Amino acid sequence: MAVSKGFDIFVSGIPAPVQESRLRDLLHPYLLRQGIVHYEITKGKNKGYASIFIHDFARGQAFLNVMQKQNSLRLHSKFTLNFKRSNGPNAKDSRFVKQKMAQVEASKQRIGRLLVGNKSLVILIDHPYLSGTWQHRLDMSFKDIYEIMISRGNSSSAFITVYVAPKLYSAEDNPFPELQNLNLATNRNRAAPPKKIRVPSLNDGHAKVVGTCFVYEVILGDDLALSSLSELLRGGPEMPSTSRMDIHSVNPTRSYDAQMEDLRNALSHDWHGTLPFTVRFQALKIVREGRLSPDSMTALIPELVEFGSKGIPEQTCADAVRHLLDGMDSPHPALPAGDYSKESLIRRLRDAVSGSLKDSSVYRAVKENSHLALIHHVRITPCGIYMEGPSPEVSNRVLRLYTDNKDSFVRVTFSDEDGGRLEVQYSTNNDGIWNRIHALLDGALRICGRDFTFLGFSQSSMKSHTAWFMTQFVDPKTQDRIFPLLVIRNIGEFDNFRSPAKCAARIGQAFTDTNVHVVLESTGDRYDLPDVEKNGRCFSDGCGLISPELADKIMERYPGLKGRPQVNAFQIRYLGFKGVLSRAPDLIGEQLYLRLSMKKFDCNEPNHLEICGIADKPLPLFLNRSLIKILEDLGVPAQNIFTLADKTMKDLLRHIDSPINIANFLESEQIACAAGLPRLIQHLDDIQIPLVDDRFLQSVVELAAIVRLRELKYKGRIPIKNGMKLMGAMDHTGTLKHNEIYCPWIDVNGYRQVHLGKVAVTRSPTNHPGDIQFAQSVDVPINSPLRELHNIVLFSQYGERDLPSQLGGGDLDGDLYDIFWEPLLMPPGRCNPADYPRLPAINIGRIVTVKDITTHFVDFMKSDNIGLLSNHLMTLADRLESGTRDKDCIAIAELISNALDFAKTGIKPDMNKLPKFDRRIKPDFMAPGPHVNIDSLEASLQFVEQDEKNPHDPVATLDPDQRKIVYYKSDKILGRLYRMIDEKGFYDQLRANTRADAGPHASVLGRVLEYVLAASEGIIFNQYTDLAKDIRSDYETNLDNISYDYSLHPGHPLHEVEVVTGCALGSIFNRRLKESVSSMREQFNRYVAHTRSAICTDDDGNIDEALPRSIACLSVAVKYPGLKRTWAGREVELKSFAYVAAAVCLEQLELFHGGLLRRYGSKSKGNGMMIYKG
Structure with missing residues (x-):
């Protein structure tokens, strides 16, 4: 194989955002002075280094001598570039290969092709005996590729580093593929085109390493092939980052399989109690992620055992391992070899352990909230098994039964390599992947010496392809050995079920998240209530009654309800019952009235009333695309929808035209409220520090506004002011007549409201034109027991058919109903509701296993x-x-x-x-919109239009059945609505309303700190500096974890602004991210609430020192840099803690001054101090 004899130079010290073209312009004159005209400069996107390949060896050496002697070449007048020769194998290269290449000897060289498409790169491995046919295929999406390194080391090679394992395929077994083209069948019965087969690995050797192998070397034929590949990778903005560096591959001294076996043995026991499962889990997690070799981790085990023997708390040790590599770049030839040495890693562990004075906020949050449990997660993909967490989750009945053994339970999610759902495609045979999943469900997951086996799943977790697994343990209370079948028996009696689906759903009730449980003294206060049935319909399906005394007892224990209006409906799980209990004011004592329709299985204990949802307020109502389409088909004029859409856009701009409007907008949308940002913006306005001077706060507002606008454009999300979403129940008093509903609510001012007259009622999702029906909204007599109820919709028990079942098959066990009386949206007519035949559950005729x-x-x-x-x-x-x-x-x-x-x-x-x-033809409003990226330096948004597909895309030709989608211009409401909204123009107008030259966050926060110090003169706070640093570290570590845990992709964490606002840009188009955003918000809100509490409250619960503690936190945030992390290939600093601290500080200062904050720059009349010296 020909290897070039040219001269390679490595250049470092380059700012990551600098483009390759800018670097070429800078260096070109210097190269010409040495007579160099034939050279190649390669710089990866968002990389801080580059390489220069000079074809003439002697001239290359001369150029390097000049640049090293000069040592003053600067970029942007402040960045000094460093030049050195890149040649020969060295410690860095060797360590890089050992760390990232899982098992070189397991992968034999195979003949194949490398195809570069528009959005992906594909490696085809040729069939050994069928010329021109591929046998195996590795698909790598550009978004899954971290970097491609072009090397002239041992050979001309491309090293492809990926975030996740590639998708692997085998060709369908067909020894005579040419027969596929013969017309041997009639048109009606012609065979389908050959399918590719999704496989978990290419062969037995690959199977041992595939889950942790994230670097693939492609050896190219010669320098010409290498140059051609380099040119192909210089394409559009979606191309992966490419750089050049000589890498010399070496075989590991021990096989990866042998390394893993040693690590498994080391982690299979607790070393006499000194190495708990929580610590071992984190050690295995790092190795499974491919971030550290098994041998490197095994070398750290004695140190971890030593920590345990010294009595260091297991949570401290687990955190130290979990964050061992935080802030470190992945192993790379440009990194010093010592960064990943045993000595360096041990030093990092010791520093982490000695620097941790107390449990992290993750553990403290669980201790302080009885409804939370710290749960480990496992993610299983076609290629690998990965560990995640632990993270706080809402508890359930099973976890509460075994509260001392939560580490014996894990949540297991089955997903594709990138974290998305395993999609079913017509052109792909996934049988091998389904068989792998089934084998794992029926077998055991071996994790750190424990065998975890399948236990069950709730209905909601099944929709996210997640199940609970557990390992056997001895219950410390009873000394009984607990195993899965015993846990199921303790839940209830299921031997009478003959339907696997129904049995699984009933068992799943015990895995429903429940925020609160109330222990009932006995079942003596539980009464049976007959169902209301007519014409084969159950009008009371899923709803019972609860006495005020018991309802109030629940409210006292439910998080966040202190001082709120009374709750009148609770979604519950109780023994084998599920459904909704509505408050019955006439019941005395602690009473429950349950109906037969609520009973799902037999169960006698524990006698706990579990609460999984409440109706504490009316939820805002929005249009969506399916509802808009049905309204259009029912005769609602298009102009009515456009009027509401136009008002929504104008309201968005109006909401962000002044600080008070911005604060109200964020408050109403529940954006960054837990962090205190709406109140902070109000305080900044009060003291007259301009919001427009702060880039971070601007980015919060801009992101919130643009996400709302994109929801309008791509989802039809238009607020319905005259409407609301309420939990449903049945009027047990018989007051309501046929087709009447009763839906009173408490407004924001605390007043009772009720709408009288005709309303439209529906329920999401709306798919059938009859899913929207009319009803008459009424009030009840002042002496009616229903008069005390609010924030709930009650349906009548009269009529031929209950109204909920007419709305997409709704019932009353927790469903939410949409009620609106907006004149612009009331259709002139309606359609008959759907009446699909009820399909009986599959009956297997025996006990379900x-x-x-x-x-x-x-x-x-x-x-x-x-x-x-x-x-x-x-x-x-x-x-x-x-x-x-x-x-x-x-x-x-x-x-x-x-x-x-x-x-x-x-x-x-x-x-x-x-x-x-023809499913290839779709309306234009279903076309994907432009990607919106957040610039990591400015925290501003960038719109990137998606390029049209290249008809000559070589990857696309591999799957001819996946034809290109054609979009037409829709003349219906959704198409016209889609085209009337210019999101780029809206954003430009949004930016025009603020100062484009907003300063760095330090400038505004510095003024806030200056203001606070002057306004709190005489208050000493320096004694809390170390505490403030700990609180900040806790906060930023948790925020960083969230940004990865809830991202769409393991290699692309969410931006800090997305986490703080709870507005993830990708959630508009990605169902998985949309589903996880609410969970992300809850997680972040818990952490930030804990952070605010830690700022104000000492270990004894006192808040006397809240002001000096908050000043210390603000001072630390302003004076010291925050946690640095890599985002979009660039190093960025986390900033939001400063704003959380500023919000708390100004709140405490306001209390200190009796509810008054003076203007920034004014004088205090009370003591004559100068708050600001202008």
Whole structure:
């Protein structure tokens, strides 16, 4: 193989954002002075280094001598570039290969091809005996590639470093592929095109390393092939980062398999109690992520055992291991070899342990909140098994039963390599992946010496492809050995079930998240209440009654309800019952009234009333695309929708045109409220420090506004002011007449309100035109027991059919109902509600086994096509004149209904009944919008239009059945709404309303600190400086963890502003991120609430020193840099702690001055002090 004899130079000290072209312009004159005209400069995107390959060895050496002697070449007048020769194997290269290349000898060299497409890179490995045919295929999306390094080391090679394992495929077994082209079948029965087979590994050797192998070396034929690849990778903005550096591959001294075996042995026991499971879990987590070799971690085990033997708390040790590599770059040839040495890692561990004075806020948050549990997670992909967490989660019945053994339970999620759902594609055979998942569900997960086996799942967790696993343990209270079947028996009696789906759903009730539980003295105060049934319909399906005394007892224990209006409906789990209990003012004492429709299985203990949801306030109501489409088909004029949309856009701009409006906007949207930012903005306005001077606070407002606008454009999310979302129950008094509803609510001022007259009632999701019905909203007599109720909608028990069942098959066990009376949205007519036949759950004719339930779980994942069917419905409805009222659309709506019921029936929707239409043609409003990126330096938004697909994309030709989507200009409401909203223009206008030259955050915060110090003259706070540093470190570590835990992609964490605001840009288009955003908000809110508490409150619960403690935190935040992390390839500093501290500090200062904050720059009349010296 030809290897070039040119001269390679490594250049460092380059600011990461600098483009390759800018560097070339800078260096070109210096190269010309040495007579160098043939050279290549390669700099990866957002990398701080570059390489220069000079074809003439002698001239290259001369150029390097000049640059090293000069040692003064500067970029942007302040960055000094460093030049050195890159040649030959060295310690850095060797360590890089050992750390990142999992097992070189396991991968034999194979002949193949490397294809560079528009959005992905594919490695094809040729079939050994079929010329021109591939046998194996590795697909790497550009977003999954960290970097491609071009090397002329041992050979001309490309080292591809990925964040996640590639998708692996084998060609379908077919020894005679040429026969595929022969017409051996009729048109009607012609065979489908050959499928590719998704596989977990390429061969047995690859299977040992595939889950942790994140570098693949592709040896190229010669320098010409290398140059061609370099040119291909210089394409558009979506191309992965590319750099050049000579890397000389070396084989590890020991096989990866042998290394892992030693590590498994070391982590399989607790070393006489000195190495707890929580610590071992973190050690294995790092290795599974491919961040450290097994041998490197094994070398640290004695140090961890030593920590345990010295009595260092296990949580401190676990945290030290969890954050061992925080702030360190991944192993790389440009890094000093010593960074990952045993000595360096031990030093980092010791520093972390000695610097931790107390438990981290993660552990303290769980200790302080009885409804939270710290849970370890496992993520299983086609290629690997990865550890995550632990993280605080809302507890459930099972965890409360075994509160001392929570480490014996883990949550296991099955996903694709990038964290997304395993998608079912027509062109791909996934049987091998489903078999792998089934084998793991039916077998055991071996984690640090413990065998975890399948336990169960709630209905909501099944939708996210997540299940609970547990390992056997001895209950310290009873000394009984606890194992999965015993846990299920302790939940209730399930031997009478014959349907795996229904049995799994009933067991799943015990895994529902429950915030509060109340221990009832006995079952003597529980009474049976008959169901209200008529015409085969249950009007009271899922709802019972609760006495005021018991309801108030729940309210006292429920988090966040102190001082709030009374709650009148609770979503509950109790023994084998589930549903909603509405407050019955006429009941005395602690009483429950339960109906037969609420009973799902037999259970006698524990006698705990568990609360998984409450109706404490009316929720805001919004239009969405499916609802807009149905309203259009029911005759609502297009102009009415546009009027509301236009008002929404104008309101957005108005909400951000002044500090008080901004604060109110953030408050109303519940954005950054836990961090105190709305109040901080009000305080800045009070003391007259301009908000526009602060880039971070501007970015919070801009992100919140643009996310809301994108929700309007791409989701049709338009606020309905005359409407609300309420939990439903039945009027048990019989006061309401047929088709009447009663929906009083408490407004923001604390007053009772009730709308009288005609209203529209619906329930999400809306798929059938009959999912919107009319009702008469009424008030009740002043002496009615219903008069005391509010923030709930009560339905009548009269009529031929109950109203909830007419709204997409709703019931009263916790469903939320949309009620609106907005004149612009009231349709002139309605359609009859859907009345699909009820499908009985599959009956297997015997007792349900664990294997039956795991099969149902896998079948659900394989048939999870609700999103696909919903898109088909939206596409077809836009084309047809009658829209959703067309018989084909109604047929799809029925398929969606069956898909929604699959979790409880086990019956898959019959996709053969899907109407035939060209699915390649879609309306323009379903086209993907531009990517919106956050610039890490400015925290400003950048709109990146997606390029049209290259028709000659070589990767696309591999999958000819995946044809290009064609978008047409829709003339319906959704199409016109989509085109009327210019998000880029809106953002430009938004930025124009603020100062484009906003200063760094330190300038505003510095003024706040100066103000606070002057206004609190005489208060000593320096004694709290170390405490403030600890609080900040805790906060920033937790925020950093959240940014990774809830990101779409392991290599692309959320931006700090996305975490603080709870507005993730990708959530507009990605269902998984949208589902996790609310969980992310809850997690961050818990952490920031704990941070605020830690600032104000000492260990004894006293708040006397809240002001000096908060001043210390603000001072530390202003004077010392925050946690630095890599984001989008650049080093950025976390900033938000300073704003949390500033918010608390100004709140405490306001209390200190009796509720008054003077202007920044004014004098205090009380003591004559100068608050600001101008």
